[in-house]
Amino acid sequence: MSEHKMISFIITRQDTADSTPYDEEFEVPYRPNMNVISALMEIRRNPVNKKGEKTTPIAWDMNCLEEVCGACSMYINGKPRQSCTALVDKLEQPIRLAPMSTFPVVRDLQVNRSRMFDSLKRVKAWVPIDGTYDLGPGPRMPERKRQWAYELSKCMTCGVCLEACPNVNSKSDFIGPAPLSQVRLFNAHPTGAMHKTERLDAIMGDGGLTNCGNSQNCVQSCPKGIPLTTSIAALNRDTTFQAFRNFFGSDQA
């Protein structure tokens, strides 16, 4: 045995999208201040498992390495979180890594989060400003509102809230908390509010807002501390009024 301190990993792997997952164990030489990704890189450099057999490098997603892109989410010791900010020193060993389960696995720890991006398109999570002429700077946002809207804008579509939600699963087409909260964000924007009705109508569609069953796991799990359940309740209020407007007609068009 080497005199180096080793870190042990148990990693759930899957070779293709539909093959059966299996566990493989690894040992990685310890360096100070390692995060899970640096350990994965180490395995990639030298893809040999604990038994000393040569194996394939592990596939995973990453981009920003500073917890703003959301790409590197995975189960780390039973909790879905970002592997770039998961520090090895703070984790119990063996460190267990597994892909998130509500998203289709592409390979190993890499999952396909397309459903979230599709949902963002569906709910029009943007401020439409394109036109044939310059529309000008637009109205200012009150500072108090900006403060809470800023919190909502921190969402990085990491998928952790969908993973934690008992109502997002293969039996339901619930779009999940993240895109809903984005509706609140863009409806709060002074220019975005011009399309408020369309966004509310979109989340009143199938798989929308009413699929929330208030387990509130999302707000407990979001790495950005986004007040998802406040967003959902606020949208429940907005859609209550919107439903009446849709049914009876409205003075506000």
Next chain:
Amino acid sequence: MATSKEFFYRRLHSLLGVIPVGVFLIQHLVVNHFATRGPEAFNQASHFMENLPFRYALEVFIIFLPILFHAIYGLYIAFTAKNNVSRYGYFRNWMFTLQRVSGVVTLVFIAWHVWETRIQAFLGAEVNYDMMANILDHPAMLAFYIVGVLSTVFHFANGLWTFGVSWGLTVTPRSQRISTYVTLGIFIALSLISIRTIFAFV
């Protein structure tokens, strides 16, 4: 885009759970509480309810159809969830799971209870103090009734909490916390009322 059916059904499910089903539940528990004042009082109260005008219309439209819709759609909702309290053991997630479990327990209990009382009345039996006293004479039945009633009361009280969120009445964390205390109080109060009633027959 037109509002989907799902939104309508889900909100209808939520509304029916409180009005009329929840209101009926409270009324039912309060009237039954007359049992604590003796068989006479209970029989009188239950005769009064039996002789309400439009009895069948009230039973069908205020009780039977709303519960039927709420129960069937509720089963669908309950079985589309993938409960995960073992991984996410937060308080609200427990309430989420218990809401679904208590819904199913409540359904079994209500079905049995309606069979034993209302259907038997339809078949000619007389619903009175003695009928209930006979039913609750068996220890197993007594336990079943206690579990069933507590499950129903829990489901209703916690349902009031989710109702507040579902309609956007309680939006902020503080309002939701206060709502937790209020609905907990309702759970305790209704539990005491119904347990006292049950033991009035024993």
